[in-house]
Amino acid sequence: MARYNIATIEGDGIGPEVAQSTITVLKEALGSDTLHFEMLDGGADHYQKSGEVLPEDTFTACRDMHAILHGAAGMPGITYPDGTEVGNDLHLRLRFRLDLYANMRPIKLLKGVRSPLRDHDGGSIDYVIVRENTEGLYASRGGGIVMRDEVATDTLVMTRKGIERVARFSYELARQRNGALRDGKPRVTICDKANILRSYAYFRAVCNEVGVNYPDVETDYAYADAMTVHQIKRPDFYDVIVTENMFGDIISDLGAATVGGMGVSPSAELGDNHGLFQGAHGSAPDIAGQDLASPVATLLSACLMLNWLSTCHNDPQLAQAAGRIEAAVNTVLEKGEVVPTDLGGTARCSAFTKAVCEAMV
Known part of the structure; x- marks a missing residue:
């Protein structure tokens, strides 16, 4: 053994x-x-x-x-x-x-746990947020600048390698699951702010390049602000959500709240x-x-x-x-x-x- x-x-x-x-x-x-x-x-x-x-x-x-x-x-x-x-x-x-680049946060409503969402009972919410874990805004931790106690800056960092591997992880994960609860379709939702910032437009573009290799998995898109609404209004639509580090931190906590709170929220930080x-x-x-x-x-x-x-x-x-x-x-x-x-x-x-x-x- x-x-x-x-x-x-x-x-x-x-x-x-x-x-x-x-x-x-x-x-x-x-x-x-x-x-x-x-x-x-x-x-x-x-x-x-x-x-x-x-x-x-x-x-x-x-x-x-x-x-x-x-x-x-x-x-x-x-x-x-x-x-x-x-x-x-x-x-x-x-x-x-x-190099634990993929932070996997399952959002699953367990039987016997009451959701604050009135139309959802145990088993009716089941999706996974995959948070890019080594880049994004949090890559600046310890490296930000405060000048003359008047100006503070942190830099958001994204690389092709970092985006490709977390996107590939997310599409592979969608293949292993049973699809979204609403329609049974394997789906990866790319969560970003591609409408505002070039860094997030780049994140989306590279994720799309990876997604082409997974024709059996549907690709979906949501801006981060809209995602906070969708997680409340239609959580059963989602299967796997992939997003940048800080956005993943925020929306995974919101997702946890919909299934009973942080006390029932597991996480796995994975590398190769x-x-x-x-x-x-x-x-x-x-x-x-x-x-x-x-x-x-x-x-x-x-x-x-x-x-x-x-x-x-x-x-x-x-x-x-x-x-x-x-x-x-x-x-x-x-x-x-x-x-x-x-x-x-x-x-x-x-x-x-x-x-x-x-x-x-």
Whole structure:
């Protein structure tokens, strides 16, 4: 039986709780021998103690192991001299140093979760946002200029290589899915501001060049401002949405709100050789250490990790385990007896973890 080494950074706030919950469920699904979790330092608290948000030995382990599982990072008041948050820098450094260029954010309404959209019940929203993860406006992080305390500039960066590979990832993903819920058509929606800025017109043009090679996948377009309306009015039309880094950050949070919030929103940051998996939520320091955190987002991120590892290593047992975990999460939420606090229930993290383990078949 194959064995996989998982670089595990619990991080800050609720990070240790949701990470430990996920490890418990993964061991229940696969036994104790398939996955080995190497616990590593990193995050805002570690920075405050050591001056390092991502120690070099942690980075080396993340680079050399099969996958990275992360809890959460960031703490209020722990910032760099320029005012930017330390915690976010943990996964940003991993993102850029490991070239994790595709940030995959599934937007899926689980059974038993109430959407704020009145016409949508469990299973009626299911699309994926693919956010270009290493370029765009966020490529300027740490490189912006503030002149004489009067003028500040950051530069939006797009390259042909960066756009081509995230577009190709998105079209390939659309081929693997079952199409949009509304009509069953595999579809890639290019989200941009091509009507205003040349950089986004270039993004669209290069995506179109890639799309020509996928005649079986429909290509659609939406301006970023209009997309925020479409995600509310017709979420079932979408299958895969590909967009620039900052726009992806914004619309993926909006999408999460339509399916229950950040606490149920998983993410996978993927490159050609590495993958980082974490819930899309923050570290929620106000509830840290109280057993109140919801582990749902991290559990679902672990499912993405198992599916990715299954594909990379041609190991179907991992995909089967991912399916069992996701089904168990749905079962527990649909029964409505053990519901996390962020979804209106009273269940503690430990209780939800136990319920998921018991629901697995």
